[in-house]
Amino acid sequence: MEPLRQSVQYLKGVGPKKQKLLQRLSVFTVEDLVYTFPREYEDRRSVKTVQGLVDGEKTSLYLEVCGNIQEKNIRKRLKIYNLPVKDATGNAQLVFYNTPYIKQVFHIGDKVFVHGKVKIDFFTVQILHPEYHIIKEEQPQDFQQIMPIYRLTDGLTQKDFYSLQKYVLEHYIEQIEEFLPEDLLKNNRLCDLVFALRNIHFPTSSQNLRIAKYRLIFEELLILQLGLLLTKGQLDRNKEGIAFNKMPQLEDFINQLPFRLTEAQKKVLDEIEEDMESNMVMNRLVQGDVGSGKTIIAIIALYKAILNNYQGAFMAPTEILAEQHYETIRSLLGPFGVRVALLSGSITKKNKEKLLTEIETGQINIVVGTHAIIQENVRFHRLGLAITDEQHRFGVRQRVMLSNKGYNPDILVMTATPIPRTLALILYGDLDISIIDQLPPGRKVIETYCVDQHKRKRIYAFVRKQIQEGRQAYIVCPLIEESESIEAKSAIELYEELTNEYFQDMRVGLLHGKMKSNEKEKLMKAFKAGDIDILVSTTVIEVGVNVPNASVMVIENSERFGLAQLHQLRGRVGRGSYQSFCILINYGKNSVTLERMKIMESSTDGFVIAEKDLSLRGPGEFFGTRQHGLPELKIANLFKHIKILQQVQTEAKKILSEDPELLLEKNKGLKKKLLDTFQEKIQEIGI
Numbered sequence: 246m247e248p249l250r251q252s253v254q255y256l257k258g259v260g261p262k263k264q265k266l267l268q269r270l271s272v273f274t275v276e277d278l279v280y281t282f283p284r285e286y287e288d289r290r291s292v293k294t295v296q297g298l299v300d301g302e303k304t305s306l307y308l309e310v311c312g313n314i315q316e317k318n319i320r321k322r323l324k325i326y327n328l329p330v331k332d333a334t335g336n337a338q339l340v341f342y343n344t345p346y347i348k349q350v351f352h353i354g355d356k357v358f359v360h361g362k363v364k365i366d367f368f369t370v371q372i373l374h375p376e377y378h379i380i381k382e383e384q385p386q387d388f389q390q391i392m393p394i395y396r397l398t399d400g401l402t403q404k405d406f407y408s409l410q411k412y413v414l415e416h417y418i419e420q421i422e423e424f425l426p427e428d429l430l431k432n433n434r435l436c437d438l439v440f441a442l443r444n445i446h447f448p449t450s451s452q453n454l455r456i457a458k459y460r461l462i463f464e465e466l467l468i469l470q471l472g473l474l475l476t477k478g479q480l481d482r483n484k485e486g487i488a489f490n491k492m493p494q495l496e497d498f499i500n501q502l503p504f505r506l507t508e509a510q511k512k513v514l515d516e517i518e519e520d521m522e523s524n525m526v527m528n529r530l531v532q533g534d535v536g537s538g539k540t541i542i543a544i545i546a547l548y549k550a551i552l553n554n555y556q557g558a559f560m561a562p563t564e565i566l567a568e569q570h571y572e573t574i575r576s577l578l579g580p581f582g583v584r585v586a587l588l589s590g591s592i593t594k595k596n597k598e599k600l601l602t603e604i605e606t607g608q609i610n611i612v613v614g615t616h617a618i619i620q621e622n623v624r625f626h627r628l629g630l631a632i633t634d635e636q637h638r639f640g641v642r643q644r645v646m647l648s649n650k651g652y653n654p655d656i657l658v659m660t661a662t663p664i665p666r667t668l669a670l671i672l673y674g675d676l677d678i679s680i681i682d683q684l685p686p687g688r689k690v691i692e693t694y695c696v697d698q699h700k701r702k703r704i705y706a707f708v709r710k711q712i713q714e715g716r717q718a719y720i721v722c723p724l725i726e727e728s729e730s731i732e733a734k735s736a737i738e739l740y741e742e743l744t745n746e747y748f749q750d751m752r753v754g755l756l757h758g759k760m761k762s763n764e765k766e767k768l769m770k771a772f773k774a775g776d777i778d779i780l781v782s783t784t785v786i787e788v789g790v791n792v793p794n795a796s797v798m799v800i801e802n803s804e805r806f807g808l809a810q811l812h813q814l815r816g817r818v819g820r821g822s823y824q825s826f827c828i829l830i831n832y833g834k835n836s837v838t839l840e841r842m843k844i845m846e847s848s849t850d851g852f853v854i855a856e857k858d859l860s861l862r863g864p865g866e867f868f869g870t871r872q873h874g875l876p877e878l879k880i881a882n883l884f885k886h887i888k889i890l891q892q893v894q895t896e897a898k899k900i901l902s903e904d905p906e907l908l909l910e911k912n913k914g915l916k917k918k919l920l921d922t923f924q925e926k927i928q929e930i931g932i
């Protein structure tokens with residue numbers, strides 16, 4: 246086995262207990278260990294003398310032990326040890342707590358280097374619980390340096406980490422191979438990997454630390470970018486596709502809609518039409534904030550394809566949404582003779598067979614469905630436009646599979662999560678991006694309040710009042726990432742509590758992910774029709790659900806959700822002309838949580854919220870673990886390092902245009918690193 250791939254259990258000083266602790270920090274192999282970077286550094290290079298010390302500062306000193314250690318019992322479980330020390334300028338004490346072994350460590354006359362916090366009490370100078378090095382054969386550079394500080398877990402100390410990293414760097418460094426091609430290093434003035442790893446852990450100077458960091462950030466972003474580009478590589482940008490014609494009937498259709506398109510919708514539609522009319526394949530992402538009116542744009546594009554005698558496919562992330570899109574499309578295009586089919590999990594086998602035949606013979610013009618659409622047995626007659634409503638739930642693979650159902654059909658990807666530009670660039674680097682940055686007129690700003698759980702009674706009273714005025718409400722249950730069944734269970738409990746205690750006289754419905762799809766459909770239909778007053782639900786209603794009469798959204802344990810997700814949920818209300826409200830019940834007390842809730846109260850702009858969320862929590866959490874396959878970033882930050890990111894993008898494209906499958910000898914290391922990082926994702930599409 247490659248040395249770096251070895252388990253940390255073979256390292257000196259790592260027993261089963263330590264191995265477990267390291268695993269908690271996601272350190273399994275030697276490589277994981279060297280790629281666990283310090284969270285910060287402590288500069289111990291400037292050394293002070295006892296005279297000049299300031300109360301409260303943290304500093305380093307060279308001292309000599311000048312007396313015997315004294316032990317004092319302060320309380321039952323508190324023992325203090327004072328060690329007299331001095332330097333040429335004065336006397337001081339090193340203070341240690343509850344460390345009986347310390348009695349054996351020092352001897353009068355020992356020279357020590359210490360680093361710790363200074364406490365000055367009248368005439369006594371103390372260094373509290375310092376780190377120390379008794380100077381024997383060690384050279385000053387072994388301790389008087391920039392010290393790494395690692396993120397720890399209970400049971401592991403900085404010293405443990407420090408010695409492990411030292412050991413690994415000493416014994417394994419020669420086996421760490423550079424994997425970035427030489428010309429790339431040179432052109433971007435990057436240091437080599439060994440230098441970077443040495444200096445990220447034990448920097449020999451601030452400048453070398455900077456150089457090391459730069460290289461490691463570059464490397465991390467490059468791997469991310471290449472991985473994403475490669476997994477998307479199959480959507481070839483410059484493929485020849487269908488050139489749709491302009492059709493006058495399309496204008497008629499737009500003109501008879503019950504509303505005028507907003508300027509933003511018109512602009513995006515123009516971009517789509519231009520793509521569709523060109524003879525190149527369209528690969529376009531439409532982003533729009535909640536309720537900005539993406540669906541109608543998709544429908545117009547579908548109608549254009551139909552008028553050109555092609556079929557359209559519309560893939561939605563959930564059954565509820567597929568059903569909803571199906572209803573909307575049927576009601577808008579049905580009167581124009583367009584035949585729409587819904588392929589969902591709940592149709593009978595017999596009906597399904599009939600539908601499949603009609604799709605294959607071209608009798609059906611538009612197929613709406615969940616991923617059922619990309620199953621093998623679905624064959625289109627002439628698929629011209631494939632739309633996926635993504636919300637990050639479909640991987641690239643599904644997109645490719647849908648597109649393979651036709652001969653180079655145009656592709657439109659819609660997403661309701663506003664993705665900050667920086668992230669959109671790397672996630673969807675292969676797509677052109679259109680943004681609907683305006684809401685239809687007449688929408689009232691949703692009033693958002695973050696409250697703590699003790700206000701629950703008042704909140705329910707408010708919900709009741711809204712319902713009495715004829716509105717409807719959503720009550721969203723806590724998010725439980727780990728398990729859909731626990732989530733469903735907690736939804737059932739909340740439902741029971743609400744129906745037994747607070748809303749006995751109201752029509753309350755329950756919706757969760759573990760229900761059968763036809764039950765879900767039935768319930769949503771009833772809610773839409775106004776036959777249910779309160780819908781208690783898990784996040785299955787998160788995206789796209791459109792019930793304009795609903796005016797209150799209560800979200801339990803709001804601190805567990807990502808902000809972008811809260812924004813999506815909140816977007817389920819305020820879709821009609823009624824004043825709407827979102828109430829976030831918050832159990833979290835720490836400052837980041839409170840800051841996040843404040844953002845929700847003060848902003849209704851999805852892009853602003855997404856940017857803030859991303860900067861507070863990083864991309865992994867931003868998308869939620871269920872939804873993405875992005876590797877966690879260890880050192881790069883998509884906001885702070887935007888300039889490096891841009892440079893990385895150029896490089897990544899250059900590499901792939903020269904060597905699309907990374908077959909060249911110089912790219913061998915890079916390819917291996919990519920396969921390691923993106924294992925599952927890449928295997929999925931089999932490059």
Ligand SMILES: Nc1ncnc2c1ncn2[C@@H]1O[C@H](COP(=O)(O)OP(=O)(O)OP(=O)(O)O)[C@@H](O)[C@H]1O
Pocket residue numbers: 504505506507510533534535536537538539540541661685686788789790791793816820
């Ligand atoms: N230009 C417009 N003027 C007025 N109402 C509009 C306009 N465009 C769309 N709508 C209506 O606004 C509502 C929201 O539109 P739609 O469902 O398409 O939003 P969306 O962008 O898909 O939102 P979400 O991401 O939240 O699902 C719908 O009821 C739709 O009929």
